[in-house]
Amino acid sequence: MRFSNIWERDPAWKSPDILWWSGVLTLVLYAGFAVLMPSVGSPAETLCALLGLGAVLAYGRNIRNSGPLWLLLAALVVQTISWSLAVSHHPEWAASNPKLDRLAKLFIFIAIAWFLGGSTRNTLLIWGLAFIGWLIATLAFGNGLEEWQAGLQGKRADLGYRNAQHGSMLFGAALLGLIVFTPRFSRVQGRFVPWRITVSLVLIGICLTGISIGQTRAVWLGLTLALPLAVALWLIRALLRTKHNPAHLARQLMIVVIGLLMVLLAVSILFQGTFKHRLSQESPVVEKIIEGDVSAIPYSSIGIRIHSWRAALEWIEERPLVGWGSEGRGLVMDHTPWLPTEIKERFGHLHNYFLEVWVAYGLLGICVIAALAFWVGRGTWLAWKGGVIPNDLALFAVAFFVYWLTVNQFESYSSFSSGVYVHNIVLGGIVTHIWRWQLESGKRVFKHRWSR
Template identity: 25%
Template sequence: MPRLTPIALIAGLFAPLGVLAPKGMWLLFLVPALWQSVLAWRGGELGTAFRGPLAWLALAASAWALGSAGWALSPWPALAVAASLALGFAGLLILLAAARSLDETDKRMVERALVLGFAVAAGLLAVDLAAGGAGLRLAHGLLREDEPFRHTLFNRRITVLSLAAWPAMLVLWGRGKRLMALACPLLVLLLAFAGYSLSARLAAVAALAGFALALVLPRATRVLLAGGVAAFALLMPLLAQGPLKPERYETSLGGRAYSALHRLHIWRFSAERIAERPLAGWGMDASRRMPGGDQALPRGGNLMNLHPHNGSLQVWLELGGIGALLLAGLVGLAAFAGRMIDDRVGQAAALAAFVNGFAVLNLSYGIWQRWWLATLLLAAVLLATFATRRSAESGRDPVRL
């Protein structure tokens, strides 16, 4: 008989909570992680989660982040953020081990919960978009139109939904419901273009392009993607001061797309500060306190608004080249994880989900924001759950990388 497991709870609530209250995603990570930790401890299996290359990379990244508090601009806030990251990695490893140990009955419950949750969340978001965001304003007590707030919240909602689309597609495709499976990412694409987020549109298009390419050339796409994202993470400071420097785009982005131009200014400022401390960085959480970051730009906005709006640059800025190498290792490992899924469509869907997450990671949110970090970790758990299902017959382990 199916049981309510921590993974089933995540699967059922991931998309609906992301649409209704995205900042609560950290609770959806915390509660199942603690729940599963107790279950694993009682079963004498807690230590098995902390084995393999992924665990070692996560341990190294956590240790480096914690150590960076020693030279951070504000040591105690840096230590708190680093501790949160370390606990997040620990929770991820514990939940991945849980995904590996689910039996077929429990997995079927997880699948049903995920598909139902995605359908409900997509319907809610579509209806709210059609109503001009009335549901958003009502839910948050806004009696009048608040464009900046509405746009920001929509961005979070479509981001979470886009990450839920690919695991949902994996489930439906595995059940033989091919048209419904393909409809999941296409629906997200339509909702992204009906909304307000340029980064969500770019991420959705990039994910679909990655999916199509992986269908045709699965192995080459996997190798190219793993190497490409690792190289991007390492080379982003050079890109920000070269091909992406804002002066190149003053004419094309200086009008209605000024927010994109402003982001390029932030990226270059971040790269300049990285060059001052390239090896160890400025310490965790330094983006919020970066000297010179409060300088105003002529057309509006500051040189640094709390974070660089680029995960690769933020890791470089706060943890230096050593942190960037660890990030490159983690993202490269994540890109290769899709090889453990046996069918070509499943592999392509896993790569597309990775592209989607990596694109948003480098276009929008601060990488240490609790809700966003939790969203990424939860998406990884869901993908691993369904990768496990498809690789069970081959005897390969998709989780313990």
């Protein structure tokens, strides 16, 4: 079977065949090997970004004027402004160049969205490939199955990848996708297929285990907020669609409830001790917060975060609009006098991506990130209303937004390659549908005078 029979190509995405298929190949390599084999995935990422951006600018006649391209330009300008002012204000701390990739790398999704060609099938193929690559990596890195066994015995396992927090984050994103897309995967011609359901349940179980042995409370919190929201939205949609068929709705509700109960029962039995231990570890921090004595908070896991946030806010207060330049987070950790030396030596980031952006690029940088989130959110809504984004993909987009917003409050995932990878792979799949809606409807997410 030829790959061109698997990968859909819409004629509206006009570009030379050599450019198109070269870009698709780099995207496949990036999705499959960014985590598993960075020596392959990293060059593929760079090449995909260059080919995709070039293709959009050269051939994306109705796309190159859309929000992400303007926001990429804004990100480059903001970083340049911040660096220029840093050089004039504190040259001894300023970087030798603006390091434009710090925000620009969050826009690699532009290339991914182009080569996905507005296709839901292509999007799910890439997301599935990314998940498979990560699963294989958990067996190939570190001690492989021994890491999993140690985790099941109560040890916090990082599965050989960076640290436990990043592994948990990847499993959390995968879990959201599996739960949302299991009904699609499990049905063939409208009927549920038992072996497909079994495969989905096994993969969901693996993700839950990975999340549990990673022992990352931010991921637990993110899922606690995202999954109930997804279920609530699904129920509302189900009620609207089946209001004239209560028996069908009852069957759907029964399946959902039984599935959730089984999952909760299994997790509570296997990891009850782990959850109790991790959640009770920070009781001294909670006590100090209740007392209002923030400066006396011990430097535990959460305590370190709170102190780094305090330090960041002090630096933000001095330069709130333009920040301190690309080295901002390092300046906070290295030059805040009251932070202990041990903490300065162990950590070079602030455990909060949005504070990192604010320290580095001020409110200008925050506005770029917020504008991107707003454009994607509004675009997703319009494309869903227009019938371009399927219900399950739109549901995943909402759940992922809540999850991603939450976990990045407690760890700077978007500052690391793992977070950049997840951010771009997911946004690429969403934005490609928004662009398809724009092409089919002739409308834009926001109207502005440059688009007339």
